[in-house]
Amino acid sequence: MQNQLVYMDHGATTPVRKEVVDSMLPFFQEQYGNPSSLHTPGRKVRQAVDEAREKTAQALGADPEDIYFTSGGTESNNIAMRGTAKNRSGGGHIITSSIEHHAVFDVCRDLENEGYKVTYLPVDQFGRVSPEMVRKAIKPDTFIISIMAANNEIGTLQPIREIGSLAGELGILFHTDAVQVVGQLPVNVDDLNVDFLSLSAHKFNGPKGIGALYVRKGVKVDSIYRGGSQERKMRPGTENVPGIIGLSRALELAVSDIPKKKKRLEALRDELIGGLLRIDDVVLNGHPEQRLPGNVNVSFKHIEGESVLLSLDMEGIAASSGSACSSGSLEPSHVLSATGLDQSTAHGSVRFSLGWGNSKEDVDYVLQKVPSIVERLRNISPTYHSR
Amino acid sequence: MYNETVIDHFNNPRNIGELSDADGVGETGSFKCGDTMVLYIKVKNERIEDVRFQTYGCGAAIASSSMLTEMVKGKKIDEAMQITNQEVADALGGLPPLKLHCSNLAADALHNAIIDYRQKQGAS
Numbered sequence: 161m162q163n164q165l166v167y168m169d170h171g172a173t174t175p176v177r178k179e180v181v182d183s184m185l186p187f188f189q190e191q192y193g194n195p196s197s198l199h200t201p202g203r204k205v206r207q208a209v210d211e212a213r214e215k216t217a218q219a220l221g222a223d224p225e226d227i228y229f230t231s232g233g234t235e236s237n238n239i240a241m242r243g244t245a246k247n248r249s250g251g252g253h254i255i256t257s258s259i260e261h262h263a264v265f266d267v268c269r270d271l272e273n274e275g276y277k278v279t280y281l282p283v284d285q286f287g288r289v290s291p292e293m294v295r296k297a298i299k300p301d302t303f304i305i306s307i308m309a310a311n312n313e314i315g316t317l318q319p320i321r322e323i324g325s326l327a328g329e330l331g332i333l334f335h336t337d338a339v340q341v342v343g344q345l346p347v348n349v350d351d352l353n354v355d356f357l358s359l360s361a362h363k364f365n366g367p368k369g370i371g372a373l374y375v376r377k378g379v380k381v382d383s384i385y386r387g388g389s390q391e392r393k394m395r396p397g398t399e400n401v402p403g404i405i406g407l408s409r410a411l412e413l414a415v416s417d418i419p420k421k422k423k424r425l426e427a428l429r430d431e432l433i434g435g436l437l438r439i440d441d442v443v444l445n446g447h448p449e450q451r452l453p454g455n456v457n458v459s460f461k462h463i464e465g466e467s468v469l470l471s472l473d474m475e476g477i478a479a480s481s482g483s484a485c486s487s488g489s490l491e492p493s494h495v496l497s498a499t500g501l502d503q504s505t506a507h508g509s510v511r512f513s514l515g516w517g518n519s520k521e522d523v524d525y526v527l528q529k530v531p532s533i534v535e536r537l538r539n540i541s542p543t544y545h546s547r
Numbered sequence: 548m549y550n551e552t553v554i555d556h557f558n559n560p561r562n563i564g565e566l567s568d569a570d571g572v573g574e575t576g577s578f579k580c581g582d583t584m585v586l587y588i589k590v591k592n593e594r595i596e597d598v599r600f601q602t603y604g605c606g607a608a609i610a611s612s613s614m615l616t617e618m619v620k621g622k623k624i625d626e627a628m629q630i631t632n633q634e635v636a637d638a639l640g641g642l643p644p645l646k647l648h649c650s651n652l653a654a655d656a657l658h659n660a661i662i663d664y665r666q667k668q669g670a671s
Binding site for chain 2: 462464470503542
């Protein structure tokens with residue numbers, strides 16, 4: 161029976177705020193001009209796009225000229241990594257982590273096949289990359305380091321500032337996939353010492369299909385696309401104007417909400433974690449403190465994540481899992497494996513990611529439902545009985 | 548992604564548990580995705596008189612185990628030996644393609660239980 165909907169999958173995507181939708185609407189039927197056109201309707205839209213770029217830059221402490229609108233986090237990551245590699249066609253060395261999103265991880269794998277060398281840094285049991293490990297991995301031909309600001313599955317925050325200053329010291333470019341962090345925690349590109357930063361609007365109550373890439377002035381990147389001169393040729397193609405407007409409005413709102421939202425989500429998060437850990441044989445994945453305000457990731461031993469998700473869904477609770485069965489592959493998540501979690505515990509992982517719409521009642525409801533779901537599935541499980 | 552029959556068997560699995568006086572016990576698992584099934588049978592006059600299962604796995608794994616136990620209860624063991632994983636999936640009204648390979652292993656556990664039963668018979 162479907163009860164109330166408790167949406168706890170904000171790490172996957174978030175609802176678009178009403179103010180954001182309202183800001184976008186005029187750009188479908190009224191202000192529909194192409195910003196590259198010379199005529200008045202086009203020029204008006206160009207001005208709106210310029211303003212959106214300024215707002216976006218301001219939210220990141222960046223210069224508007226350094227903001228490139230893209231279709232989202234995946235494209236931003238591809239442009240930064242491939243574009244930098246392309247600029248140095250002679251090969252060279254890349255440092256990344258073993259827990260990156262596939263939009264960085266798989267690009268690095270491709271670059272490896274194309275003759276670049278890649279070091280995939282290990283992480284500790286909490287999913288942290290150590291700046292010292294980064295330093296040790298640096299070679300004379302290392303030209304870029306790419307470390308995510310926070311992991312999407314286990315929510316672990318990385319020491320970006322430290323890695324950034326290390327990279328800056330040595331004149332190596334530094335990219336961070338900040339898709340999970342922008343709009344959740346304060347981000348300033350100078351403070352973090354990053355040369356590239358990827359973000360995606362739908363993770364902070366903006367629309368899907370729009371994101372941005374920050375590229376520090378003077379950094380050389382080759383365009384990986386051929387087309388018009390939009391986004392200074394870095395991302396040719398007519399701009400997604402409603403998306404750009406929506407992104408900038410959502411970011412503006414999200415950033416101004418950070419102080420109160422962060423506190424609220426952290427309190428809900430810690431309450432949920434505490435409640436889940438009171439169940440027998442449950443372990444927390446990720447870092448106990450250095451984690452995203454809304455991220456909860458636990459493994460229920462002796463049961464499998466997808467069966468937990470299905471049962472939660474029947475109670476009206478939307479969550480996600482890093483288990484093999486729910487990922488569309490047969491392997492459990494590379495992130496959980498990298499933290500050293502054994503396969504069977506990794507299969508029992510479930511992520512609850514909290515967002516603006518969640519309340520204490522939602523947390524209470526989840527904590528009321530989960531124990532019986534876990535008990536029921538454990539009663540079916542052979543590994544629980546043979547303990 | 549799952550049809551109503553699968554969801555029903557997942558939600559209300561039939562014949563869960565162990566049989567302490569089982570005549571045959573069969574186990575199977577997918578090393579890769581971690582699914583594990585244990586099947587217990589009680590045999591009388593060459594018929595499966597009772598059957599129980601325990602499964603660690605996703606919705607499809609639990610539902611297919613449950614469906615299998617319904618299909619074999621009362622069946623002659625020779626007939627039960629012929630049941631295939633595909634027939635279990637068909638009885639469920641189909642499973643998502645990926646699940647056919649990793650989670651649809653209940654018939655294998657049954658066959659192992661029957662082999663175990665026959666070995667015990669031969670030994671006694």
